Amino acid sequence: MSDKGLPATFENPGLPPHIHRAADDDPRAAKRAERQVAALFTLSIIGTLGFIVSYFAVPNDTTVFIPFIGKTILLNILLGVTLAVSLLGIGFGAVHWAKTLMSDEEVIEERHPIASSDEDRAKAVGILNAGAEQAQLKRRPILKATGATAMGLFALPLGVQLAGSMGNPTKALEESKETIWDVPEGGKPIRLVRDVERTPIKASDVAIGSVFHILPETIKDSKHVLADKAKAAVLLMRLHPSSFANDSLGEKAKSWGYEGIVAYSKICTHVGCPVGLYEQQTHHLLCPCHQSTFDVTRDCNVIFGPAKRALPQLKITVDDEGYLVAPQGFAEPVGPSYWERKK
Amino acid sequence: MNALAARRRHPAAIALLLVLGLALVGAAYSLFAPKPAQAAATAVSADAINEGRQLFLSNCASCHGLSAEGTKSGPTLIGVGAASVDFQVGTGRMPLSAPNVQAPRGERVMYDEKQIAAMAAYVASLAPGPAIPDEKVSSGEGGDAALGGELFRVNCAMCHNVSGAGGALTRGKYAPPVQGVEGKYIVEAMLTGPQSMPVFDDKNINEEGKASIVNYLKTFESQPNVGGMNLGNLGPVSEGLFIWIFGLALMIGTAFWLGQKAA
The missing domain is CATH 1.10.760.10 (Cytochrome c-like domain)
Structure with missing residues (x-):
């Protein structure tokens, strides 16, 4: 590229010539614009009054059929539409006013230096020094030291509360491994109960291809039902024993179950959503949040999606009366991975 | 009779009349109303089973096998029960219009109620299974x-x-x-x-x-849609699509209008 043909300096092209709008030149157009803006403001007034009238006049249980929406509450529709008209009328009116009638001549506003004059700055420093002198800051340094320390420490209680609310980091790790399925040394096995009805389940009640949503019987003694349930929710499925994979994983799943009935933690190992979509023909268990898919025939190993670990299995058997029980808690922590975890 | 005639304008008369009328209609209905569930459950005639078998052989056996034992193209129907037949055929899922990952709900049901009941009776007669619910x-x-x-x-x-x-x-x-x-x-x-x-x-x-x-x-x-348009109740997917298409278009349109010089 040669610089031939380029001028030595560029001229400032200046602003393009100003083009007048219709309303600037034609009084009839200006009048029309004025009427349009006034109409928009009037519309807003009508909307506001309509809102107040419908708020008091329309009962809140009257329903109305509206195409594309279906049966809906009349009052909500009226309040929404009138409020929209009220606000949009002001907004559109103001914009239309500015665009058609307010001056749109280009104006150049020169910048001025941001700093104050030297005289003003010297004066301000003088005022500060005089104030410090009057407060006797220089003569009484102990006040300066204790005052500054008090101000600095004042923020600490907030920080302590914030740190304290996060709990004890070493204990939290241990607690994450505990669920209310855990059976104390020599304790009685815990019965499996239905999530809603909280009734125990006989092994003979579980048909092949069926799914039960399970909680431990101990949930009835729980003091923090939601917190405990969030870790103890279990999905129980019954497969035909021949459906399990013919490998070590399939054998393990079968041996921890009872005659093809297997129980797995419902808490996804990805970020802890409840895994519950069980396809009874493919034996795939799907998480609704990020589509992690677990293969029930191979010990709920991950076959698709972002989950990294298999769902923890709950070892189950039956008691003397034929009810399903869990003789021990989960062998590994349930739920999402965390950084201290080796596996 | 005179006493009754004198009291016919009594305020309670109309209420009394209403209650009487309602009771009468209710009683009459319970006498004459058909009882399909019990009738179907108790009296499954051999004729129905036979008719169901004929329908099965001509319409279902190509996939489910001549004695409902199942083939490569269709599962066995032994032990699936009347409820399964009533569901699959009654919702138009069966007969399957084309092989696919799953049978979609049919636009139209291919058989009338009597035929479906006959097929259900035939399949139920093969082995015990879930009955049509009460x-x-x-x-x-x-x-x-x-x-x-x-x-x-x-x-x-x-x-x-x-x-x-x-x-x-x-x-x-x-x-x-x-x-x-x-x-x-x-x-x-x-x-x-x-x-x-x-x-x-x-x-x-x-x-x-x-x-x-x-x-x-x-x-x-x-229940009415309290919040207005429910967009299929599908949650963030349809709501997000709606706001991306209509909400964003509205905002872009407004920004364009704001930036444009008036004529």
Whole structure:
């Protein structure tokens, strides 16, 4: 590229010539614009009054059929539409006013230096020094030291509360491994109960291809039902024993179950959503949040999606009366991975 | 008679008359109303089974085998019960129009009620299986909508969506919407576990629970859309699509209008 043909300096092209709008030149157009803006403001007034009238006049249980929406509450529709008209009328009116009638001549506003004059700055420093002198800051340094320390420490209680609310980091790790399925040394096995009805389940009640949503019987003694349930929710499925994979994983799943009935933690190992979509023909268990898919025939190993670990299995058997029980808690922590975890 | 005539303008007369009329109509209805559920359940005639067998041989046997033992193209129907036939044929899923990952709900049902009942009777005669549910359960009457809602959210909502709008499964399979579906078919699907769906028999969710679930769904359907357009009750997907298309278009249009010089 040669610089031939380029001028030595560029001229400032200046602003393009100003083009007048219709309303600037034609009084009839200006009048029309004025009427349009006034109409928009009037519309807003009508909307506001309509809102107040419908708020008091329309009962809140009257329903109305509206195409594309279906049966809906009349009052909500009226309040929404009138409020929209009220606000949009002001907004559109103001914009239309500015665009058609307010001056749109280009104006150049020169910048001025941001700093104050030297005289003003010297004066301000003088005022500060005089104030410090009057407060006797220089003569009484102990006040300066204790005052500054008090101000600095004042923020600490907030920080302590914030740190304290996060709990004890070493204990939290241990607690994450505990669920209310855990059976104390020599304790009685815990019965499996239905999530809603909280009734125990006989092994003979579980048909092949069926799914039960399970909680431990101990949930009835729980003091923090939601917190405990969030870790103890279990999905129980019954497969035909021949459906399990013919490998070590399939054998393990079968041996921890009872005659093809297997129980797995419902808490996804990805970020802890409840895994519950069980396809009874493919034996795939799907998480609704990020589509992690677990293969029930191979010990709920991950076959698709972002989950990294298999769902923890709950070892189950039956008691003397034929009810399903869990003789021990989960062998590994349930739920999402965390950084201290080796596996 | 005079005493009665004198009191006919009494304020209570009209109320009394209404109560009498209602009682009369109710009594008459219970006398003459058909009782399809019990009739079908108790009196399955040999004729019906025979007719069902003929229908089965000419319409279903090519996939399900001549004696319903199943073939490569279709599963065995021995032991699936009358409920399964009533669900699959009654909702138009069977006969299958084309092989696919799952049988979609049919636009039209190929057989009339009598024919479906005959086929159901034939399949039920092969081996015991779930029967067509009682009217008491499938109507949802007497169910508790609050209990049904809790049961639905725990057992059904992860696949069928909390409002019963349905949802996706793996590899093109899906859980169909259960809004606007007859209570009978909802209960039959729970009893038989069609296609990908697990079985929720009476040992799992008892009859009261099933009636409550139907009651919940019917209650949900009859409620107005409080928040206006529900966009299929599909949650963030349809709502996001709506706001990206219409909300963003509105904002871009407004920005364009703001920046434009008036004529």
